[in-house]
Amino acid sequence: MISSPMLMGDGLRRNAWKFPLKIAAKDRYREINYAELNRRVNRLAHGLLSIGVQRGDGVALSVGNRIEHLEIIFASAKIGALAIPLDVKWKALELSSVVAALEPKFIILQEDCVAEFERARELRDLTWIKAISLSADLNYGGLLDGQGADEPDVAVDENDPFAVLLTSGTTGFPKGCLATQRTFVFHCINNAIEKGLGAHDKAILSSPIYFNAGRSFTLGIIYFGGTMILHERFDAEAVLQTIEREKVTYIGAVPVMCERMLHVLESKKYDTSSLRCLAITGGKVHPAVLEALQKNLTANIYRTYASTDSGQMAISKPWDAPSKANSAGRPVWCVDLRVVDENGAPVKIGETGEIICQSPLATHGYYKNPEATDSSFRNGWFYTGDLGHFDEEGYLYVSGRKKDMVKSGGISIYPLEIESVLYSHSAVLEAAVIGVPDPEWGEALKAVIVLKPGARSSAEALQDFCKTRLSAYKVPKSVDFVESLPRTEIGKVNKVKLREMFTMG
The missing domain is CATH 3.40.50.12780 (ANL, N-terminal domain)
Incomplete structure (x- = not known):
């Protein structure tokens, strides 16, 4: 043979x-x-x-x-x-x-x-x-x-x-x-x-x-x-022009790129009907943004949960039910995913734990860095550092990074849940939630907001908005407005720099 x-x-x-x-x-x-x-x-x-x-x-x-x-x-x-x-x-x-x-x-x-x-x-x-x-x-x-x-x-x-x-x-x-x-x-x-x-x-x-x-x-x-x-x-208008001119069928993007294309489409129209796949990775697409993309760019949206270390782990496809819009989808065909507790034991359906994977797409280790390899791989499983849970239908929900979790008054709070609520506010363009030192609570929630062009709001208004949708302990203790959020090269919000902005000096 x-x-x-x-x-x-x-x-x-x-x-x-x-x-x-x-x-x-x-x-x-x-x-x-x-x-x-x-x-x-x-x-x-x-x-x-x-x-x-x-x-x-x-x-x-x-x-x-x-x-x-x-x-x-x-x-x-x-x-x-x-x-x-x-x-x-x-x-x-x-x-x-x-x-x-x-x-x-x-x-x-x-x-x-x-x-x-x-x-x-x-x-x-x-x-x-x-x-x-x-x-x-x-x-x-x-x-x-x-x-x-x-x-x-x-x-x-x-x-x-x-x-x-x-x-x-x-x-x-x-x-x-x-x-x-x-x-x-x-x-x-x-x-x-x-x-x-x-x-x-x-x-x-x-x-x-x-x-x-x-x-x-x-x-x-x-x-x-x-x-x-x-x-x-990346130039949002140049990308849209190319899609129309070249009849592009496939485009990969991170969420911030999608948001910028939507901003262009608010004032100009381009023929994007050739797109059969908009593949989004690199962060959560909030439901309001997803709905706008489906309406104005393409309904053929594939959202992938992935990292450089692990490769693609889960995918949400265009035909998944709207009720699953907050999920990361189901595991891809060749990947085993588990959600485990601090001891590496699987948790029950609906319970939050760390997401781990076995996959032929995953790295074989960190080059010339055995210490990092040993800390991330245990018994053949890659520990992602992400928190999440599965529902009864096999859909994965990602709560955020373990290191981003905020411990306030002894309670673990996942910023992604609060960010999703803030993104649904009509005046909010971008939102990030971090923990900042607090003498009473240990850490207090701070929301950092970028408003849409021409929009107005206040800290009190956004806090009141959250109070009607979240438990009291999840409502940000403070809200700050900025012109832009610090981001990595591929558009992820850089929360390390964001915390430095509000905790140093």
């Missing part, structure tokens, strides 16, 4: 034969078909081998939403090298810290990242890493020049490391999640099974490709033979 290993590079190779003239990807510089993309990937793979890249070596890339990013990822995959995508917005201190911790042997930088990397070299001894620029003496184009377009002759195994995927968490230094070739092929298959991703799709990526919110479906599009449109940064 002949078995075929699960390799990311094989998807591109097959598509070069099946769809040679089909456009694989577009960015603001160029477009490329599958035959040419595969040829360039093979030439780059040979070029990397020629400068000493070997199977298992780390190849970092500080390259944004560009075709070159795809070329580097797939070239590394074809020779068994380990791709390490970095944030192109990092400053020298961040860049030097991550590079020193992960120790790649090579780094490829887009033009505007070169100067920051040189400053990073002044902060730490990084003489051991070889830098390659998209335009420099040892340049990217030079790696391809004179190289053959045949498939590289390197024995790659499906259990070889494929990429180190950096978390976008808000708790400090990012962790590097190690994914094998097999793991990422499973990511592609999961998107096909759960969201119908395939060669028929034309998709947009406008969130950073080096974060989990966009990377999974982007590489899946190339793996299955669809067309990928890469926007370097």
